[in-house]
Amino acid sequence: MKFLLLANKKFVVVTLILVALSSVTATITPVLLQLFSVGKQGMNLRLFGVVLGAMALSFGLQFALLIYRENYAARFNTRYLSSLLGKIHRLNYDAYAKSEPAYLINRMFAVVDSLYLFMVSGFGEFIRSLLILAVALVLAFSIHWTIFLTLLILIPVNVVGFRWINRRLRVRMEEMQKRGAAASKDLVSALSNVDAVKQLPDASSLDRLLLPGIREMYRTLAQTNKFAQGSSSSLDFVNQFCQNALYLGVTYAIAQNLLPIGSVVVVGLLLPLFFSALGGLTQVNLKFKTLETGLDFVRSELDAHAEQDGSIEVDRIRSITLEDPEFELDGRIFRYRLQDRLLPGQIVHVQGASGSGKSSLLKLLLAFREAKGVAVNDIPIASLRKNGLRARIAYASQHPVILSKSLEENIGWGRRLSDEEKARLERSKVLAPILRTKTWETRLTENGANLSGGEKQRIAAARLLLQDADVLLLDESTSSIDAESADDIFRTLIEAAPGKIVLYTSHNRDAAEYATHTLIIETESRHDDLLDDRRFGEKTSSHDAHDPQLPEIR
Numbered sequence: 001m002k003f004l005l006l007a008n009k010k011f012v013v014v015t016l017i018l019v020a021l022s023s024v025t026a027t028i029t030p031v032l033l034q035l036f037s038v039g040k041q042g043m044n045l046r047l048f049g050v051v052l053g054a055m056a057l058s059f060g061l062q063f064a065l066l067i068y069r070e071n072y073a074a075r076f077n078t079r080y081l082s083s084l085l086g087k088i089h090r091l092n093y094d095a096y097a098k099s100e101p102a103y104l105i106n107r108m109f110a111v112v113d114s115l116y117l118f119m120v121s122g123f124g125e126f127i128r129s130l131l132i133l134a135v136a137l138v139l140a141f142s143i144h145w146t147i148f149l150t151l152l153i154l155i156p157v158n159v160v161g162f163r164w165i166n167r168r169l170r171v172r173m174e175e176m177q178k179r180g181a182a183a184s185k186d187l188v189s190a191l192s193n194v195d196a197v198k199q200l201p202d203a204s205s206l207d208r209l210l211l212p213g214i215r216e217m218y219r220t221l222a223q224t225n226k227f228a229q230g231s232s233s234s235l236d237f238v239n240q241f242c243q244n245a246l247y248l249g250v251t252y253a254i255a256q257n258l259l260p261i262g263s264v265v266v267v268g269l270l271l272p273l274f275f276s277a278l279g280g281l282t283q284v285n286l287k288f289k290t291l292e293t294g295l296d297f298v299r300s301e302l303d304a305h306a307e308q309d310g311s312i313e314v315d316r317i318r319s320i321t322l323e324d325p326e327f328e329l330d331g332r333i334f335r336y337r338l339q340d341r342l343l344p345g346q347i348v349h350v351q352g353a354s355g356s357g358k359s360s361l362l363k364l365l366l367a368f369r370e371a372k373g374v375a376v377n378d379i380p381i382a383s384l385r386k387n388g389l390r391a392r393i394a395y396a397s398q399h400p401v402i403l404s405k406s407l408e409e410n411i412g413w414g415r416r417l418s419d420e421e422k423a424r425l426e427r428s429k430v431l432a433p434i435l436r437t438k439t440w441e442t443r444l445t446e447n448g449a450n451l452s453g454g455e456k457q458r459i460a461a462a463r464l465l466l467q468d469a470d471v472l473l474l475d476e477s478t479s480s481i482d483a484e485s486a487d488d489i490f491r492t493l494i495e496a497a498p499g500k501i502v503l504y505t506s507h508n509r510d511a512a513e514y515a516t517h518t519l520i521i522e523t524e525s526r527h528d529d530l531l532d533d534r535r536f537g538e539k540t541s542s543h544d545a546h547d548p549q550l551p552e553i554r
Helices: 002-007 009-038 045-089 093-099 101-143 145-191 194-198 204-255 263-305 358-365 386-391 407-411 419-428 453-466 483-495 509-514
Strands: 320-329 332-336 339-342 347-352 371-376 393-396 471-475 501-505 517-521
Touching: 009 045, 009 101, 009 263, 045 101, 045 263, 093 101, 093 263, 101 145, 101 263, 145 204, 145 263, 204 263, 320 358, 339 517, 347 358, 347 509, 358 371, 358 471, 358 501, 358 517, 386 393, 393 453, 407 453, 419 453, 453 483, 483 501, 483 509
Parallel strands: 347 501, 347 517, 393 471, 471 501
Antiparallel strands: 320 332, 320 339, 320 371
8 A cells, every 4th residue: 555655646745735624624613613612702794704714615625626636536547457457468378367357357447446446535535534533522622521532432432343344344345346257257258249149039048147146246245235234333323322422411511501502503513523534534444445355356366476577688589499398287287299490481380189289389489388398599488588579479369359449450459550551451452351341440349240250360460460570370360261361361471471480270271381391299198178278277286297197299
């Protein structure tokens, strides 16, 4: 928490100033009334004008604080969300895959929201509550020491009570956030496929699929709310009892001429301020616990699983050496029986049965997983800085990402293409089928719902053509395209890659004709399916992980 406050010093300072001023104006009315009451002066127009002026000033300052903090929040939320995206990008590959994107997105926004609530309201409310409580105690002491003592005792009672509640609430909130993220993930996954949803005869299938998770989410929410509201109502009862007792006590004291009659007016203004500030203090504690839950997610699920980076920069890839590459997945060691040296100008066809590990091999070249037996420029790949390595490799996966942006922005990953880049793509004809019915400005729908599978692959190919890379990795990049189009795209990519190292996988038998070299992967293990796109292996002990009978990929 400290680093967040230090990183936003200007916001903290301005908030402190505005909160201090608004606290003064909020308490000035009972203060003035008490001063006039003690001084035996009656109500006059001057006092009336001061009170109205204080109220107007308080409103103006509160409005100024609202405008400032919301403008700041818009910038702050964007910056912090960007930092979380960076943490997700740096996640270990398998931790990322197992967490699942929809879950990470929901938890990420929950963290941003909780931090936003604390920074723009919780922090200011905490300072304001402390100031008002201090002024209220001073005023209470000036009226009578018993009022002061009663209010003073209520502060630790509420703080300790709500801390006890919030400690237990934190566990429930963690579970609630996880249930909510899981339910949202399933909703997004199911409803994002328009064809699958519309082909159902009615919504009963969606109910069977989604309602159990939604029901569990709302059940957890209900249990959390019952605990929070039920336990806090006990403290509310104590506060209400003490407030009413003080009203009765002051009324009795005035009737017995023990207090001036003006005290009832001061107490009538003082107690609502005090209990409002006390409630604000406990609510800040709740917001802080919510924030802690979110920050725990960042620490335990993002920071703790960040991939390890090397220290050596790569400005160009001159060679790739494979010497029996191996990697570990869920306690298993997977090994390829491959020994080769790949050089610029080579076009390498990676062959093997489905599930034999072709895609996994390509991912090792991108350092998605820690690997032994792979070297770039004769340097072990684990020693290289990953951002520099990946900047020199263009990778087209089996499932290209299509965003809800224009065709141009999809190809440029959010940026506008230059006229020269557009001309280069038009000359290559890789986008010709798409540009016959669409323009550069045509907005593509979510996941490319207004594109065919082949058109999505063409967009992926266009991205490769614009990338300044030394290595091209094509993982079934034409799997959704007819043979003629696949041949056209392959020829276009290879013609645009002179002097580059090209590795590709393809189930198309004719694809081998483009290769200058071949890597053949064979496996004799019954666990072949552990190396398919699901990326998950079976959990084994560390002893089993080094058993010589484990799968050896050739």
